Amino acid sequence: MNTMDSTPQTIPATDGYPLGATFWAAAGTPQGVVVMHPATGVPQRIYQAFAQFLAARGFHAITYDYRGIGASRPKTLRGFAARMRDWMLLDAEGVTRWARAEYPDLPQLAVGHSVGGHGIGMCGAGWGLAGAVLVACHTGNSRFIRQRGERWRVELILRGVGPALARLMGYVPGKRMGLGEDLPGGVAIEWGAWAGMQRYFFDDPTLGAVERFNRVTNPVLVYGFDDDPWATPPAINALTQHFTNTWVERRQIARAEAGGAVGHMGFFRPKFVDTLWPGLADWLAAQAAAVRVPDAAEAA
Template sequence: MTPSLAQSAQADAHQNALEVRKRDIRFEADDGFPLAGTLFEGDGQKPLILISSATAVPRGFYAAFATAAVKADARGVLIYDYRGTGDSIRPRSWSKRIGMADWALHDMPAAAKTLDAIAPGHPMVGVGQSYGGQALGLSGISDRFARYGMVAVMSGYHRGLDDRWAGPRMFLLGVPLSLLFRDMPKWMRLGEPIPATVFRDWARWCSMPDYFFDDPDLEETARFTKVHTPILSLRMTDDPWGTERAVVSLMKHYDHAPILRRWISPKDAGSPIGHLGFFRSRFAETLWPPFLAWLLDGTEFTAGSPPTQ
């Protein structure tokens, strides 16, 4: 056995032997909303990882990746549900409007604070899929992250997508339905139910050419220019929503952050990926290792190819 193979075998054995401790937790946002999360811990000393999910995607979707991250020596990983979604259930006594911006302005900072408490001051990195990458700029806590990995993070402006039915489905069906229900029905196939008020915010932003940057009431968009965190932006070439123009339209607002952009194709991954597929366990041996190496160690990410524009 050559030295490189021996080292690889030892690394695999070490990873398989690592114990991953998993527990569900409850914590509160700064405005008192109760949130649900799952904390994964091990004995590694590499950075903590906060994972912020895509819209209408429950935290459990990221559990396999979180486990792999701890086995790659992450100190701990937190996945969580935004308010009004998953297990972050709206209390009966809650009378305030739930807005989509609340996920970034209140929930993400609360999750980061909760994760920080298990190892105060320990290095932390972040992962954001779709909305979870948009949230970094709005949150005001970007300086807490040593690096931030963004997967399928793009502007939601409907004319920037390759899904021609996205606009009609959202505006002609979704918005009227949102006036009838407190939470969007699951049969709409948006994913898990989200508050109807969140859906209307989302639809309004998706009708604007520059997405929520055109919303005069969302002053926190000014925070994007203050982000200096190194970012890895991954786009899947078979993603009908995360088109090149949609990704470029959003990422241009992180204008003071060093950004590495890589486009990942089904050929690179070994199978179709789409908008949400990156975190499915079938990519544990192909896409996850270089992504985790960049997150945890700052190792150069060379998978895929650079963008064409």
């Protein structure tokens, strides 16, 4: 696969903030448009190979960076005002609206990785999707982590070191800490606050997450992996149980079935192009076909 059919884009969030994005054109007649919502602090380049794969399977694909990350990062994160809710309610919303406005006659679909799946549930523009896939998506409560050492480490980062550094430095130096990209301070502070709530952000009265998830009516496919230390089945259940007005299909994948270690971040690695990716693409194609209306030429 190559990048010849990819085009850089600047897509406005709903408040006008410019988001760095990439459009991947479908090979042949497009069967739908897939917006890929990234994980926390994960730049869109991590999803490049998967976007190319979807394009080869006949989907337009859109990758993007949340504000403060990758191509959407300002010159400095010190003093940069951004919260985690902004990624869901402003950024995911803006990209979804852009895709629908650009391709109104094509089925709209979404793939969310980790917090990207939260955005799918929260994003009002996504409530009319043909289908959505959640990969390694869960609530950020450390009590669901089985390994005691990992549970303590995550708790320390989310509720201790992360918020403290955010208040001290104005951002979290994730790259130097081995945590991926640097994070805006407000993102880390809000993330830590939610992590301390019994039901994560569903207990935040300023967010309305329960009501938002209830408004999702499109089919939802959820992937979990047996070797993911964070998105354990109980942690996934704590999130997906709030999709109360739609059909949710669960796929829990063992390492042997995947053909290698997946963990929390591995699904989008090219080594799974022949094992994990086709099943997801087939599901998207089925949802797109279920809602697609033939044009005049096809009908004739």
